[in-house]
Amino acid sequence: MIHESGSISINTENIFPIIKKWLYSEKDIFIRELVSNASDAISKLKKLDAMGEAELPEDNRYGIKVLVDKKEKTIKVMDNGLGMTEEEVKKYINQIAFSGAVDFLEKYKDKSDDGQIIGHFGLGFYSAFMVSERVQIDTLSYQPGAAAVRWISQGGTEFEMTESDRSERGTTITLYLSEDGVEFTDEYKMRSTLEKYFSFLPYELYLEDSAKEPEKTEEKAEENAEGTEEAIEGAKPEPKKPEPLNDTQPLWLKNPKDCTEEEYKQFYTKVFHDFNEPLFWIHLNMDYPFNLKGILYFPKLKHEFETMEGQIKLYYNQVFVADNIKEVIPEFLLLLKGVLDCPDLPLNVSRSFLQNDGYVNKISSHITKKVADKLTSLYEKERDNYNKYWDDINPFVKYGCIREDKFYDRVKDILIFKSTKGGYTTLKDYLENNKEKHENKVFYVSNEKQQAQYIRLFNENGMEAVILSTMIDNHFMQMLEGKMSGVHFNRIDADISDTMKNGETGIAEEDAGYLEKLFKSAVSDDKLKIQVESLKNESVPAMILLSEQSRRMQEMSAMFGGMDMSHMFPKEHTLVLNSSNRLVKSLTDMKADESKKDEIKLISEHIYDLAMMSHQPLEPDAMAKFIERSNEILMKLV
Template sequence: MNRESGSISINTENIFPIIKKWLYSDKDIFIRELVSNSSDAISKLKKLVSIGEAEVEDGTVYQIKVVVDKDNKTIKVIDNGIGMTGEEVKKYINQIAFSGAKDFIEKYKDKTDEGQIIGHFGLGFYSAFMVSDKVQIDTLSYQKGAEAVRWTSTGGTEYELEASDRTERGTTVTLYVAEDSQEFLDQWKMREILQKYFSFLPYELYIEDAASEKEEAKSEDKGKDDGESKKREPKPINDTSPLWLKNPRDCTEDEYKEFYRKVFHDFEDPLFWIHLNMDYPFNLKGILYFPKLKHEFETMEGQIKLYYNQVFVADNIKEIIPEFLMLLKGTIDCPDLPLNVSRSFLQNDGYVKKISAHITKKVADKLVSLFENERDNYNKYWDDINPFVKYGCMREEKFFERVKDIIIFKTTNGDYVTLKDYLERNKEKHENKVFYTNDENQQAQYIRLFKEQGIEVAILPSMIDSHFIQFMEIKESGIKFTRVDSDLSDSMKEDGAVVDKDIQDKLEKLFKDNLSNDKLNIKVEALKAESIPGMILASEHSRRMQEMSRMFGGADMSHMFPKEETLVLNRNNSLIKAVVKLMDREDKKEDVKLICEQVYDLSMMGHRQLEPEAMAKFIERSSTILAKLAEMSA
């Protein structure tokens, strides 16, 4: 063809500085764009071949090659795809998105918001100028009789179009790398970037280092002289058939686990997974894994990798993946996504919401299926998945509606029950109340009392549980969650027992005086468990308000919600009975004071850890009491 020069039809030289500006934060995006374009070119050719409009050589292996040449400071992206004619180069390369470039410049020259800029015009190829002083395209179309052409531009608006010496169908894009981007000439850095974006590209992807190839060629020539060949067969850096493309029926458990370890570098096997495989009304494939958590804080560290035609787009794109699903790990490939040119940002589209809703439904359906068909496994998984399920219920109304009947509670009896089961099994003991513990060790005394009366206690130890129980109280009208140290079930009290009002008043005054705390709430009950002299009950409402104030307002707001604690004295306990007998004796005032203080501290220790000063006094007082006991026994 005749050599041709001209201007790219944007009528301004401001386009390239803007390209560099709005893509600069993600500089490696240039290689993703170029390799993606190569992949698209191969896909187009395959389509034409499949409908009989193009021919390729028998045994053709479609592939893409990235060659880094540190000596010549170039990067080449080579494919054997559809190629372009000279006219197509003019159309697709010179005319940026065919029109509107003037408007683009005027509208965005002062903008810095990437979301506003990217995607409005066909600028993917031009990301090459982010790292290049000059870009060259050598291309030969699949069309019979086509001539190879070369397009060259130095990043302004000028270009040259001439004949190329390329002899094979496809395209080579050569970047003459600028001084400020020399790091991309490092083979290992380039390999890392390619594996980040193209681990599952549908066509074989190779990386070559020009210097290494030269050394290998020398070695090969020497090998021929020595009578032996040292040729090394190159291997693609990608897996062209990721597991999510297979039919779920054809996938084995070992394959799912191996794929999980490969993608997420997690040595722990996942608990279970959901294979998404959908063709209508949109194309969506992927695998979502429920990981085994090492600790509660890890629940916020999930990773959902989004792919577009097997090209990595980004992690955890909230428009597609509902927020609560970010706690999972997985891969989702959706070729129907309305992505813009950068392949990084989703256009605001109702279509995206439908995809998000579908993923939520599939996750909920999987959980329901496990509950109904594999209840033992579901129970085993619950300790790991319950933060995810609870968070999902609070964040997504539709998710809650689907899973509300399969939310289960582990109890102190060691089994797992739904809310409905719990209420049914305990209705004779208490109506519409769920007694729970958030610390089995600290609240052991209270739990024992409940167990002795045959009352199940739900175990809710996670941070999310304090929010979840309030959520459930709103959703399940009339249901009340009460911590074991907040209230006593009527079944724990002696049937028909009435505490004498005079005894109640005297014990209240006695303990307030000896503890020097006239604001202390004191209540006397006749409990069936005679071994317990006293216990502390803390108002559920007051405690929740305190916890919320610490979480959202800081410790300085805690004074707005003071602790509401009550010392419950057991009238049936022998120690309390003894105090009743001794409290009017002047000669036993010191002993009574010791007993009152000790009963209070013992009650408090069953409720929470004593402060250092209080603990020191408790130990000293315990020593005094033991000494008195030893004297009496001597």
């Protein structure tokens, strides 16, 4: 080989500054690109071997090794793939506009599947200059009679090519690091980077640190015929066999029928470091019309806010690309945890971002369908488990319905609601079972403890409410009201059903007017709405109602930064006085007795506070007055 030097053929003279500062979003991307290229080189050679276009020894074993040397400030990436000839180095390295992988695929596209060729980009190799002052390639092609080639560049557009002393097939990339790249010679740093991107690389990946002595395996004693143990004299410890960093056959590549429940759980713990067992999972495994494999897990939640901590890892031929890429994964699915491997994705040069492509939408739609199908299958075949899972999965399902019309259309009939009567009900069943009591009205509970009195009244009258207590439920209800014509959601304290009333108020109009005036004065609110009703339950003196519209407006105001919108949407509390209650009746009986004036005021204030406490927590000042008044009432009893 004749010594050669020259200038790399590129179309812009500022290509290296662009690579260093703009093209790749993370500095450690250079590791991903170089090891991915090494994996590509092995995949190409395996394919040529399968097609009979390469002759390899029978005991050939593929692998990739990364060697870090902190003292010399170098990193080497070594593979035993197909290597390059002098002409291939000139073409694929010097002429940056050509991509070795693309050219290879074009040549062999009609001969075999190209699923294992990771790189589609000529720029991948040049990411090495992000951290290097000088890059050296030593490569020997698999082709018989090929000479080893060495290529060196100082990080500009100048290069030098000479003969190499490499004697084994494959390629070694040596990076002579600049100061801002030296951190990657630290074994822990490099190990964590390799594990980040290549935990599931299809070929064994090893890491060596030149500063560390090889670990030794102590020779064990042997047992002689008499049963005594003797150390083998003169035996030397054997070097410990290195272990690969990666699992070359991740679970998602297996047929779902061959995977056990324990394997799925172990894989979940290994990948996501979550020691809480997942509820269930979906194993995606398809080859047509696109190649997509992966596992989506429904995690068990410790609390509602944890739903925002999902993580979907995207892989490209077993090489990690990024977490939570919204172009591929429907937004609501990002609340789950899982891995997706899709070689058909059209990635750009940094392998981190997706280009617009019809495949992306198809993949996203397919994943949505598979999730909906899994939920439907659980509902139809494992209803008890589905009900059991609902507390954990309902925020995810509701969010999916809000964000994706297609998802809603697929799961609308399997949406279930926890009932105050116990168990779960669908919306269709709820409306059918309660149509005589409250047609097209869906009563719901947002806080079981706070609204316990209202629930009790509902139960006593054979009425049913559903429990909607998560942050997303307000949006979910509005979505359902828009989808289901005529259906309206009302919180359990928004209205009193005729079923709870005796029919007549049971009180004279004059007395009703007296009570209204009395309570407005007692609470110092002339605008307080008061309604006198005769309820079937005589034990409750009063209740607070708040119109559904008013409540929603208040909550919306609080949600958007606590803006004061009281002038636009004033509170519309209504105090309902139960005329069948003895305490309320006693107030009208005492109205003519002037000596009872203070007692009447005390009782009125207390009835109002008790009603308010059943509706919402009292403000601090109101609570202090309530406690003081309670003490006063107890003293009067004594």
